[in-house]
Amino acid sequence: MHRFLLTWLCLAISPLLLAGNGxxxxxxxAARREGTLLVHxxxxxxxxxxxxxxFQQRYPFIRVQYQELNSADIYRRALGNNAASGDVLWSSAMDLQIKLVNDGYALRYSSPQKDALPDWASWRDEVYGTTxxxxxFAYHSQRVAHMPRTHTDLRRMLRAQPGQLRVATYDVEASGAGYLFFSQDSRHNAEFWDLAAALGRNVRFQEGNSLTLLRRLQQGEADIAYNVLGPYAVSFTRHQPQVRWVLPQDYALVVTRLMLIHKAARHTAAAKLWTDFVLSRDGQHVLSQGSGLPPIREDLPRQLGHIDLKRNAANLRPIQVGSGLLVYLDTAKKSLFLKRWRDQLPAATRPTH
Structure with missing residues (x-):
């Protein structure tokens, strides 16, 4: 009986495996004929x-042209809807990626790896979370002896020491990722605008990425960096012991870098192979061990420095992939949000763009 069941199971599964391999x-x-892949x-x-x-070792016949761009540039180029838009768009500005999908710029592709992802990490077979x-929070340990572990305690400390602590954070107006972080903060923190006021009075630098924020700490120009991507903080602080970081204990937003294939992609087969590889166990292992980016797959361990993220999941707030991210991209809502943030800043530090 067992032999019969095993034989039946093999006969049932074999066509599926053959179809997948085929x-x-x-x-x-098809990718061999294309020969090239353009990743933004x-x-x-x-x-x-x-x-x-x-990836090159797996597919030596594909020449990857990798262009490092900021999230706003990736979005703007994508709107051109031509070869310059890129084949694969991979960005931490989750809301802008979702807007591209919603506006019809993404190619639908059902990756065979998608079942290993959390339910919240993909949308409509058109965009996939990868990390x-x-x-x-990051800080300069010689300037800040006791770094707060919650957003509320950070607000209290900044209020208690007005003008004494120099804050660096994202340029919320110019950086797509920065706007995403702040707008999501406002969803999860009922006291967000009180915190924003405390931050605003102490902001000295507004930057476009996490590395620049961390360098402000390293150079002694800032004391606290607010909303820094964890993997960058972990990597940076290994070589800069005066710079340290803490995972907020009340809540910590979790970003996943979203990847989509542009509808105007010239190398769609290569783009699909890339998508599958990045989401595969092998690709995710390389991202985790080689690039320091915790994996999105459920079947792999997740570490941020010494912290086991699966054991500390209760306070983590993954940003849901889907149409909910479009709320704060509404023109009127975004303008109001940015104006309110701008009003928190001293005139000397307000953006001129």
Missing amino acids: MQSGLSE ATIDREQVAPLLQA FEPVV
């Missing part, structure tokens, strides 16, 4: 180099 073989042949991404090229190398990155 699909991958067909993609490989916000991840530093040096950080993602191990993934590029692993699991908590947003943290």
Whole structure:
């Protein structure tokens, strides 16, 4: 009886495996003819180099042209809807990526790897989360002896020491990721605008990415960096012991870098192979171990420095992938939000753009 069941199961599964292998073989042949893949991404090229190398070893017939761009530039280029838009768009500005999908710029592709992702990490088979990155507080340990562990305590400390602590944070108006972090903060924190007022009175620098914020700490120009991507903080502080970071204990936003294939992609087969590889166990392992980016897959461990993220999941707030991200991109709502943030800033530090 057991032998019969085993034989039946093998006969039932074999066509599915053959179909899957056939699909991958067909993609490989088409990608071989294409020969090229253009990736537009916000991840530093040096950080993602191990993934590029692993993909190249797997598919030596595909020449990857990797262009490191900020999230706003990726979005603007995508609107051109032509070859310059890129084949694969990979960005931490989750709301802008979702807007591209919603406005019809993404190619639908049902990756065979999608079942290993959390339910919240993909949408309509058109966009996929690839990483699991908590947003943290970073600080200069010689200037801040006791760094608050919650948003409320941070607000209280800034209020108690007005003008004494120099804050660096994202340029909320110019950075898509920065606007995403702040707008999501306002959803999860009932006291957000009180915190924004305290931050605003102490802001000295507004930057476009986490590395620049961390360098402000390293150079002694800032004391606290607010809303820093955790993996960057972990990597940076290994070599800069005076710079430290904490995972907020009340809540920590979790960003996933969203990846989509542009509808106008010229190398769609290569783009599908890339998508599958990045989401595969092998690709995710390389991202985790080689690039320091915690994996999105449920079947792999997730670490941020010494912290086991699966054991500390209760206070993590993953930003849901889907149409909910469009709320704060409404023109009127975004203008009101930015004006309210601008009003918190001293005149000397208000953006001129």
